[in-house]
Amino acid sequence: MDCATCESMVEVYLDGELSAAESAAFEQALERCPACRERLEEARALSGLLRDLPAESAPDLLRARVERDLRAAGGARPAAAPRLPLRWMATAASLLVAASLGWMGGMLSTQQGRDADELVSGYLRVAASDHPVDVVSSDRHTVKPWFAGRIDYSPPVHDLTTDGFPLLGGRIDVYDGRKVAVLVYGHNQHKLALTLWPASADNGVPPDISQRDGFVLAQWRHGGFEMRAVSDVGTSEMESFAKAIDRTIDSDR
Amino acid sequence: MAIMSEAPKPDSGMVERFRSVMLPHLDAAYGFARWLTRDPVLAQDVAQEAMVRALRYFHAFRGEEARPWLLRIVRNTWHDARMKQRADQPLEAAEEQPTEGPDPEQSAMIEDRRRHVAAALAALPAESREVLVLREIEDLSYKEIATVLDMPIGTVMSRLARAREKLAGDLRVRLGRRTNGLRDL
Numbered sequence: 202m203d204c205a206t207c208e209s210m211v212e213v214y215l216d217g218e219l220s221a222a223e224s225a226a227f228e229q230a231l232e233r234c235p236a237c238r239e240r241l242e243e244a245r246a247l248s249g250l251l252r253d254l255p256a257e258s259a260p261d262l263l264r265a266r267v268e269r270d271l272r273a274a275g276g277a278r279p280a281a282a283p284r285l286p287l288r289w290m291a292t293a294a295s296l297l298v299a300a301s302l303g304w305m306g307g308m309l310s311t312q313q314g315r316d317a318d319e320l321v322s323g324y325l326r327v328a329a330s331d332h333p334v335d336v337v338s339s340d341r342h343t344v345k346p347w348f349a350g351r352i353d354y355s356p357p358v359h360d361l362t363t364d365g366f367p368l369l370g371g372r373i374d375v376y377d378g379r380k381v382a383v384l385v386y387g388h389n390q391h392k393l394a395l396t397l398w399p400a401s402a403d404n405g406v407p408p409d410i411s412q413r414d415g416f417v418l419a420q421w422r423h424g425g426f427e428m429r430a431v432s433d434v435g436t437s438e439m440e441s442f443a444k445a446i447d448r449t450i451d452s453d454r
Numbered sequence: 455m456a457i458m459s460e461a462p463k464p465d466s467g468m469v470e471r472f473r474s475v476m477l478p479h480l481d482a483a484y485g486f487a488r489w490l491t492r493d494p495v496l497a498q499d500v501a502q503e504a505m506v507r508a509l510r511y512f513h514a515f516r517g518e519e520a521r522p523w524l525l526r527i528v529r530n531t532w533h534d535a536r537m538k539q540r541a542d543q544p545l546e547a548a549e550e551q552p553t554e555g556p557d558p559e560q561s562a563m564i565e566d567r568r569r570h571v572a573a574a575l576a577a578l579p580a581e582s583r584e585v586l587v588l589r590e591i592e593d594l595s596y597k598e599i600a601t602v603l604d605m606p607i608g609t610v611m612s613r614l615a616r617a618r619e620k621l622a623g624d625l626r627v628r629l630g631r632r633t634n635g636l637r638d639l
Binding site for chain 1 (some may be wrong): 463464465466469472473476480481483484485488494495498499501502505506509567568571572575586589590591595596611614615618621622626635636637
């Protein structure tokens with residue numbers, strides 16, 4: 202075997218794709234070919250570096266989302282199937298319970314239900330993500346200009362740290378087929394996602410707070426903006442959040 | 455995939471079979487999506503959509519290796535999402551932004567070396583990145599990679615060789631190992 206031949210076999214050998222006979226011939230050739238020994242060691246080192254990268258498992262919220270899809274496809278889990286990680290089961294179970302509660306309440310029409318689903322998915326993108334916001338800042342003077350040129354309106358942006366809801370940043374999402382601004386606030390370990398866009402009606406509508414899929418939703422209209430907030434905080438915290446938003450918008454005028 | 459038309463609505467038996475056959479590979483689906491998209495948020499969307507599609511096509515699954523079968527759907531889903539994204543924002547080359555690797559915050563805390571390797575891999579063009587991830591991280595055989603990428607084994611091998619050469623070169627520069635190579639790091 203000449204060097205060109207064994208050189209061409211280095212990677213295939215390393216990948217375990219040579220037959221036993223080919224491997225033996227290659228190993229024999231290797232003894233006489235320092236250049237290819239060198240190539241093999243280098244290829245092995247590169248492979249080792251890649252294999253050393255930490256693997257990442259699917260986030261719990263992704264599992265919960267998939268679980269919801271499977272359920273929607275008509276596959277309710279049988280009661281006894283304890284094969285899933287406990288955390289996942291808990292998440293899935295809480296989603297199921299919340300979903301059925303929402304159903305029995307019958308408070309949401311189908312269209313509203315779809316809207317709420319869209320909002321909850323948007324919130325999951327915020328809550329489940331390692332970088333939940335596209336612009337990371339507690340400074341409204343950074344966040345507000347960031348939206349310019351990305352969406353066709355300018356949302357009111359305020360930091361609510363003094364009310365217990367520090368501004369974490371903002372992102373763009375798509376809601377009802379249109380690009381909208383999402384402001385992300387923190388509250389202790391929780392996050393709140395506020396989606397807002399210019400209202401077509403002038404009159405204000407006070408916050409309507411509901412629960413869905415284990416999340417709290419608030420919808421209201423204030424200061425010429427439609428507001429939709431989603432979070433995993435409690436309903437009373439959501440109420441104070443909405444109040445704080447309205448108050449700062451009023452004081453801004 | 456040619457056999458995706460007239461999918462019967464999955465019944466509960468099929469969903470149950472899907473759970474036991476495909477769901478164990480959700481980590482792989484997410485991990486692959488993560489390297490493809492280089493964005494943990496987008497990766498979740500792609501993985502979720504891929505699972506929905508996989509369920510829809512599951513009637514055509516004939517008991518072959520489940521992981522390559524699923525990863526192929528992940529890759530197709532990502533392709534479609536990328537096409538759509540490009541159509542939405544033709545001026546922003548969202549895909550080709552320089553990136554720090556799949557998870558900058560976490561990577562900053564782990565060793566320098568891993569960070570460099572992740573960054574170098576993430577910076578490779580998609581056609582090199584996907585073949586390397588499937589071989590070295592997903593540990594698939596040439597044949598399985600050929601299934602996922604829907605190309606002949608010969609193409610897999612030449613792409614893999616090219617990708618390795620490029621990555622090794624980039625890494626030597628990043629790690630300042632021009633002369634010593636990549637060993638003993």
